[in-house]
Amino acid sequence: xxxxxxxxxxxxxxxxxxxxxxxxxxxxxxxxxxxxxxxxxxxxxxxxxxxxxxxxxxxxxxxxxxxxxxxxxxxxxxxxxxxxxxxxxxxxxxxxxxxxxxxxxxxxxxxxxxxxxxxxxxxxxxxxxxxxxxxxxxxxxxxxxxxxxxxxxxxxxxxxxxxxxxxxxxxxxxxxxxxxxxxxxxxxxxxxxxxxxxxxxxxxxxxxxxxxxxxxxxxxxxxxxxxxxxxxxxxxxxxxxxxxxxxxxxxxxxxxxxxxxxxxxxxxxxxxxxxxxxxxxxxxxxxxxxxxxxxxxxxxxxxxxxxxxxxxxxxxxxxxxxxxxxxxxxxxxxxxxxxxxxxxxxxxxxxxxxxxxxxxxxxxxxxxxxxxxxxxxxxx
Numbered sequence: 001x002x003x004x005x006x007x008x009x010x011x012x013x014x015x016x017x018x019x020x021x022x023x024x025x026x027x028x029x030x031x032x033x034x035x036x037x038x039x040x041x042x043x044x045x046x047x048x049x050x051x052x053x054x055x056x057x058x059x060x061x062x063x064x065x066x067x068x069x070x071x072x073x074x075x076x077x078x079x080x081x082x083x084x085x086x087x088x089x090x091x092x093x094x095x096x097x098x099x100x101x102x103x104x105x106x107x108x109x110x111x112x113x114x115x116x117x118x119x120x121x122x123x124x125x126x127x128x129x130x131x132x133x134x135x136x137x138x139x140x141x142x143x144x145x146x147x148x149x150x151x152x153x154x155x156x157x158x159x160x161x162x163x164x165x166x167x168x169x170x171x172x173x174x175x176x177x178x179x180x181x182x183x184x185x186x187x188x189x190x191x192x193x194x195x196x197x198x199x200x201x202x203x204x205x206x207x208x209x210x211x212x213x214x215x216x217x218x219x220x221x222x223x224x225x226x227x228x229x230x231x232x233x234x235x236x237x238x239x240x241x242x243x244x245x246x247x248x249x250x251x252x253x254x255x256x257x258x259x260x261x262x263x264x265x266x267x268x269x270x271x272x273x274x275x276x277x278x279x280x281x282x283x284x285x286x287x288x289x290x291x292x293x294x295x296x297x298x299x300x301x302x303x304x305x306x307x308x309x310x311x312x313x314x315x316x317x318x319x320x321x322x323x324x325x326x327x328x329x330x331x332x333x334x335x336x337x338x339x340x341x342x343x344x345x346x347x348x349x350x351x352x353x354x355x356x357x358x359x360x361x362x363x364x365x366x367x368x369x370x371x372x373x374x375x376x377x378x379x380x
Contacts, residue, residue: 089169092223098154104151115147149171153169154166169226172205317352321361
């Protein structure tokens with residue numbers, strides 16, 4: 001067991017809490033909102049890693065909080081629409097200089113009206129339809145492209161011990177499949193929306209969103225990042241990804257240049273014969289076979305690989321188990337952690353989540369190029 005590094009429970013809590021350090025070393029500053037209302041806020045001194053943004057305290061929830069859950073199909077897309085936008089934002093807002101805050105400028109009513117069809121509300125950003133159009137015509141000629149709008153704010157500290165808004169990121173979640181019914185309470189049909197069409201329509205919507213945001217007090221000049229997020233189907237168990245993004249310069253009313261985003265999530269094991277999946281698929285199959293041989297009373301092993309520019313960056317493995325005894329869980333986790341080190345390339349980050357009907361049971365994380373995995377048994 002010299003390959004394992006055990007994480008005490010209190011350390012795990014500190015890692016997950018990250019943005020709740022001791023207040024003794026934190027910095028108290030003043031934040032001004034769009035209406036020049038000032039309030040005290042705290043800049044946490046601790047930053048877990050230079051890839052993460054620090055968040056101001058007390059934490060401010062999004063002005064449109066809760067809307068994303070009802071507008072985006074799956075929990076996987078809900079998470080990725082927000083975390084993917086964070087990744088894109090780093091292209092404009094350096095985590096070492098900027099602080100993160102959930103969006104404060106698009107409230108629920110505004111966002112909801114923008115998501116309507118233009119024939120339903122003047123502010124609607126989705127295509128207009130008429131009563132003369134059949135459901136099939138709507139699906140093929142005027143589907144609903146825009147499903148949700150994600151807003152993120154980025155702030156910076158000024159010389160006068162204040163923080164101010166310094167940037168805004170907007171994620172436009174787009175439907176890759178339009179679902180519709182030909183009659184009330186009838187069967188649900190699907191109409192796929194090709195990515196070139198989705199990108200074209202997304203850019204048109206983005207242009208309108210930028211113009212509207214520039215009219216809001218406090219957003220007249222700040223630089224922006226705008227991303228186009230492609231949702232997966234309702235039944236998908238892997239998230240969608242951002243397919244394109246652009247930066248709006250300070251004071252500008254349009255994206256200076258759109259950049260394609262080459263990211264995707266791949267489910268393992270896979271039958272896809274693409275060369276860049278083949279090797280990782282074999283690694284995963286070997287891992288799964290060894291788990292099968294050692295323990296037989298689990299339900300399944302599922303892997304999700306995150307790819308950027310056709311190269312895998314992280315593999316997340318979920319293992320639901322039926323064990324109930326602590327000794328069984330410890331024994332399984334020890335064996336599985338060793339297999340993670342043996343079966344996967346050293347340069348790959350691998351995270352394994354072991355769960356049961358009782359909730360999380362164990363976590364194993366092998367950082368890229370690490371010689372030992374971090375292991376935690378939740379109830380040990």
